[in-house]
Amino acid sequence: MIYLLDYGAGNVRSVRNAVQRLGEEIVAVRSPADIELADKLIFPGVGSFGSVMHRLIADGYAEPLRRRIAENRPTLGICVALQAFFEGSEESPGVPGLGILPGMVRRFDDGQLAVPQIGWNGIRLHKHCSLFADYQSENLYFVHSYHAPVQGLPEEWLLATTDYGVEFVSAVCRGNVAAMQFHPEKSGAAGLGILKRFLMDDRISCRPLPGQPVTTPTRLAKRIIACLDVRSNDQGDLVVTKGDQYDVREAGQVRNLGKPVELARRYFEEGADEITFLNITAFRDFPLADQPMLEILRRTSEQVFVPLTIGGGIREFTGSDGVFYSALDVASEYFRSGADKISIGSDAVTTVEQVLANGRPNGKSAIEQISRVYGAQAVVISVDPRRVYVTSPQQTNHAVIETVFPGPHGERYCWYQCTVKGGREGRDVDVVQLVRTCEQLGAGEILLNCIDRDGTKNGFDLELIRQVKQQVKIPVIASSGAGTATHFQEVFEQTGADAALAAGIFHRREVGIGEVKNLLRDSGIACRQ
Known part of the structure; x- marks a missing residue:
């Protein structure tokens, strides 16, 4: 036995x-x-x-x-x-x-x-x-x-x-x-x-090994992550979708790019280093045991043997059965269903606002609870920042960069405003405040999106990624804007990002994971083949 x-x-x-x-x-x-x-x-x-x-x-x-x-x-x-x-x-x-x-x-x-x-x-x-x-x-x-x-x-x-x-x-x-x-x-x-x-x-x-032992140093590989935005369509089926600036409808219908489990298996077979599911439909009113993403995770983990991350709705809530669930309860159920890491988005912004207002954490946030029990490596912070242009650093109290991409009126400076509700609502928190505070609370990784680049295929926002990498010691995943294999090479060479994530270009087979890894290998960038 x-x-x-x-x-x-x-x-x-x-x-x-x-x-x-x-x-x-x-x-x-x-x-x-x-x-x-x-x-x-x-x-x-x-x-x-x-x-x-x-x-x-x-x-x-x-x-x-x-x-x-x-x-x-x-x-x-x-x-x-x-x-x-x-x-x-x-x-x-x-x-x-x-x-x-x-x-x-x-x-x-x-x-x-x-x-x-x-x-x-x-x-x-x-x-x-x-x-x-x-x-x-x-x-x-x-x-x-x-x-x-x-x-x-x-x-x-x-x-x-x-x-x-x-x-x-x-x-x-x-x-x-x-x-x-x-x-x-x-x-x-x-x-x-x-x-x-x-x-x-x-x-x-x-x-014993024959001959002399190998002494060649090992190297940590840069990760290529496939991201699947999952939501219910108008018929109530869970589908993988993708939109530009969060608009996921096409000809009046939710854009359907495939079934979550089947697509995740395809990426595993193509060599993705991790799979991330982002739940972009609010399922929180369901009893916890009936959350639709739990079944997605269970079925995926039977066929996919690389790490799985789940994000969206990881926070405390009261279900339609009247039962209160803490953020730790929710995370625990996702872990037991096959998730390796939990991604926290809007709730992280709210937590940071409270910490900045009170001057200290209260120990009750989802980040702190999950990190204490499951370790920092289990907590990913998904950040959705957007650029706010200013004419000079003195115009704002937020962390400013000088940009090579001037604003609509020629502004040479900008700061990155954190958003909630899928990027639809901005908050008075900048990306540096958010990532540094979340690291202190116990987060183990940053998933760094960029609303301005989402769906553009113009490449990652290298300025944003460099700014965040300089502020934290935890790994940073670059996201939003990839359109070619070269964009992955650029983000690793120019920012030091630990991983890079893409969705639409992989879903539509515009760029293959193998194509990306071959280019990285030929460029001398460590990656898993």
Whole structure:
């Protein structure tokens, strides 16, 4: 029997779906005794170190897990599960780990790095392992702010390392016990291959590598993200649509560019590094269990094995059943349905307004709640700014740039006003105030749209992206305006953006994901092939 140690973590559905995709059945651990019964155990870790350990201890799982590992019984840990093998973590001071491995998990030095590390990086194997028998230097998906140092790790455990500012432990293995910092269930075909060998082989075998170990540094790849705007059409069906400046109607009907699940699967097969769903229809009056996007996520996660982000309506609300749902309740249901990250838009603007007015956060915002439980890497802030031109910096209190694109009356300066309600309403908050405050509240990534460029195909707003990249240490996704493969090359070379997102040009096959990646590769820009 294959068991999944589901202790209320985030997106464990993807692990279950990956196992089933490989033709095996998996059941959830229901009691500490199941940990002893399992022939093979998968221990996923999603969220913060402290929340993971607290749940393991509260549910009585920690001690049976220690015994199982000590007995060398087949066990596979994923992401925070690897970190839980250590004595503790800087993420949760005073919270003890399982103590299987000596030392403390450390936060990445964010001096020159975007933290969390989010995206596709390589690994460097330090010994031959049957789990990686077919591994051919493919990139694997990482999403974490904390890492296990190589120094102090017993040599018998060290399996693989990766570089991100420092060399860190990306996989450990001893006997039939292995753990990985990356997510095999989100690493496409390469990750599924690793899972398959754990499930199919009777035992894990490791032996020294022949010859000298590889010392070539690994590189974090730039991500190409496909975005699907989902809404109901006039017949009540959920469709992928796209409009210019948020006008999604054509000849009186909602523009229909495909079915969400089918289109997401197509992008996965074409090599998209992530899929983002943006819910642009207000579904909030439904009871939470009946939210239409939940079914989209469930079905997509059965067929798509790269990260999924969901945005739109992630906030507290009272459903038509009269039940109140907190933002954390909503996010938790989306995570359990297959989402890896939650995107927060208009609610982030409202939160920042309150923080600026009060001088401090209240700890109750959706950003803070979700980040505390699931970690910063689970929270994406979707920003919809637009240009406001001024004749001089002294004309406004907001963060101004000098632009090479003058305003309608020749203005040489502008600031970026944050908007809500799909860009239809501006607020007295600029993009710098928003992203810096959201980072302080615990957000792990910025999805940076630009209303002025949306649908223009004139390229990304490089000035906006540069301004935001200079203000935050968390990753920034460039969005709005892509019309050619060259635009992706430009945004990476000229702004340092961590990822780039597009919708319409991919939907209509005007530009292919493969075309973009081939150009990036030929330009010397790291990307997952």
